[in-house]
Amino acid sequence: MASLLTPVKGKLFIDSTRKSTHALDGAYASLLRGHSLDFDDLRAYEYGDQIRDIDWKATARLGSPVVRRSLATRMHTVLFVVDTGLSMAALAYDERPKKELAILTVGVLGLLALRHGDDFCLVDGDSSGVRRREIGRSEAALEHTLRRIDRAVDEASAPSDRDALLSYVARTIARRMIVVVLTDDAPVGAETERLLRRLRVQHDVLWITLRDAEPVLDPSRTGTGAGRRARAAADLPASPQRARRDVASHWAIPEFLQGDAELAGELHAVDAADAAHTDTLLRRLEITHVALAAQDAAVGELLAMLDARSHVRHG
Incomplete structure (x- = not known):
């Protein structure tokens, strides 16, 4: 199997040289x-x-x-909390596998942790169960972690359960860690908020949202890859490649809905409201967060998140 870490290194090198190594450090x-x-x-x-x-x-x-x-002079542990349920088997906003965006994110932050002498570990799972991987301190261990995420998503058969992952961390991990939560853009409910409040007291929490692909493509949105694909396919017959299907229920969205600007606008408004609610909540809890939509921009957005965090007071 080809290395999953090598392409991550390439992307990190390109973006870190743009920002300069000193700024990244x-x-x-x-x-x-x-x-x-x-x-x-x-x-x-x-x-x-x-x-x-x-x-x-x-x-x-x-x-x-x-x-x-x-x-701080002591070593820190970065705990990656990754949803590997069926929702991670879907497409991200850039129409590429969301799993690949998760692997890129863990790879980038894992490399930064190793570069600064810190270690890392992984908690992943879905509604069928939660698993914890032992602490790693090498690039080889990080490669194994990325492969575990890759394999877990490929083999996923149960729905995602974000609250189960957060509850596991709150119940079983006592030592203070930097907890990096990778999740999709599902709405944040009362139970998630309760768990985050508990985790925020004990750990330093970062929240990373991996945005889902649009279920209905809007041809009027010229700024996205999805919009370009929709326009290019507007005059073509229906094809399996353009079909939208829910990964959990397998319900297929009728092809005739694709390109319906009004429906796409309504769905976009709902997503925007959910995102605004999540943003407000995380800001109130003082949890650093970022929403990633595309692999091509993800590394730069992660570095920008860390850079913005440098202006926030930590006790």
Whole structure:
């Protein structure tokens, strides 16, 4: 089997050189700020900061209070919580397998963790059960992790169960970790919110949404690959390649609905409302999050997420 990690390295190298290695290092390090003797940088004082962290010399020089930030010195564990149920067997927004987008995401963040001396582990599963993989500290272990995700999605026969994964982490993992949740854009309900509140107290949580393909293609949306494909296929007879089918129920969307701009608009409005609700909730819980739609843009968006996180205070 061809390596799953090699193409991830290629994409990460291209994007990291655009942002520069220094910027990439700083972005990842922002996850790990703590109290140590290793000085990192200064930032403006915010309500809730400890008095002992104020840099009085810099405060006097700048005329406003600033605090010192330092880097944590201990090793951290990045816990990837990955839905490997039937929903991950569907297409992503860019019309490519969502599984490939999940593998790319875990590969990129896993490589960054290894690069900074951290380790990682994996929790994956669906409604039939949840599994945990032992901690890994090498690229070989990361390759095995990516293959496990690949195999689990290929063999999936049970529906996805996001809450089961979150509940497993909340119940069984006591040591503080950086928990990276990979899920689809299904609506976030009350039980998910309850579990996230619990996890947020114990762990540092990141939420990554893998956006689903549009069930009905809208030819008027010129900015997406789906829109281009729909326009190109508008005058062609129905074909199996363009058929939309739910991965769980196997219900097929009638072909005559494809290209219906009104229906596509209604579905898009529902998705936008769900996404806005999720965004509001995660912001309120102070959980860093990003929605990934396409493999070609995913690495840059992940690096931007980490970079934005460097401006957020972590206690």
